[in-house]
Amino acid sequence: MKQVRGRVWRSGQPVDDGFTFSAISDCLADEDTLVWADIYDPDHDALRDLAKELGLNIWAVEDAVAPKERTKVSVYHTHTFFTVYAVDTREPHQGAAPNTSLLVKHRISAFVLPRGLITVRLPSVNGDATEFDMNQVSQRFDDLGGQRYGVGSLVHGLLDVVVDGHFEAVEALDEAIEGLEDELFDDGGPRRGLQRRTFQLRKDLVELRRVVLPMREVVSTIQHRRLDSPTSPELDPLYADLYDHVLRASEWTESLRDMVTTVFETNLSLQDARLNTVMKKLTGWAAIIAVPTAITGFYGQNVMYPGINTVVGFIASTALIVVLVILLYVMFKRRDWL
Secondary structure (H helix, E strand, O other): EEEEEHHHHHHOOOOOOOOOHHHHHHHHHHHEEEEEEEEEEEOHHHHHHHHHHOEEEEEHHHHHHHOOOEEEEEOOOEEEEEEEEEEEOOOOOOOOOOOOOOOEEEEEEEEHHHHEEEEEEEEEEEEOOOOOOOOHHHHHHHOOOOHOOHHHHHHHHHHHHHHHHHHHHHHHHHHHHHHHHHHHHHOOOOOOOOHHHHHHHHHHHHHHHHHHHHHHHHHHHHHOOOOOOOHHHHHHHHHHHHHHHHHHHHHHHHHHHHHHHHHHHHHHHHOOOOOOHHHHHHHHHHHHHHHHHHHHHHHHHOOOOOOOOHHHHHHHHHHHHHHHHHHHHHHHHHHHOO
């Protein structure tokens, strides 16, 4: 095991230095003990041995260490297993490549037992070196004071941190999309790579939806089947509020999908509009330039015509060019062609 940490509560009170990996099964056997064990990048054989000792479903153990697994929840006779993804956001910076993702996903699997919670974490899905901060999960346990309510409080603290991260990720994508909208209508036009950045935000949103939408099933299943103490009804309002947050995050991603699609389509429409404007200007100036070209070409014929080789003819042709050019310029300007 690369990293193993945990906490133990007895009679609702935390026990200092009361956790060791080898003593997990002994702690779980004590009816007055509540255990949380967190395992990062686990050794497969050690995890299988622990699963056999605790009677965990072998297929659930395989899912916990599988390289790719979707967000899901599975209910067994003696325990519940679920996999969720916590999401962190990177701070965008000016020199970042257009295809840089704003999201960093951290996979967390958990085995919910009658008197314990075992979380299994794998390295970041995006290959990012940063790890998910489990200290905030531990702090959420203490803030809730949930050790009095059994393992259901531990599960709620974990899911609450995960869902809060989803909200922050959705908010970050919302702000990024609004930035693209402002850039679209900037007087100087959008910066280079707008389409690439829009496409990357679209990919980030798809990835986020894949982890946010299944959370409704996960929270609902755990809410209605918790292996905690008989005092668990006190946690029902908290789980109801958590489920409401999941629904809000899901609905927010739906609206963002429409927004990013609108940005993509608006960018194409504005490009067409800018092209039409350029074509109108080119056409207007071409028409203006065609006037002196036509008149000087006429006077350049090798034939006799009135005013040839005279000052009056030069003045007449020049005046005609100026009048027609001014007339065309005013006409095109009024029609917003120039």
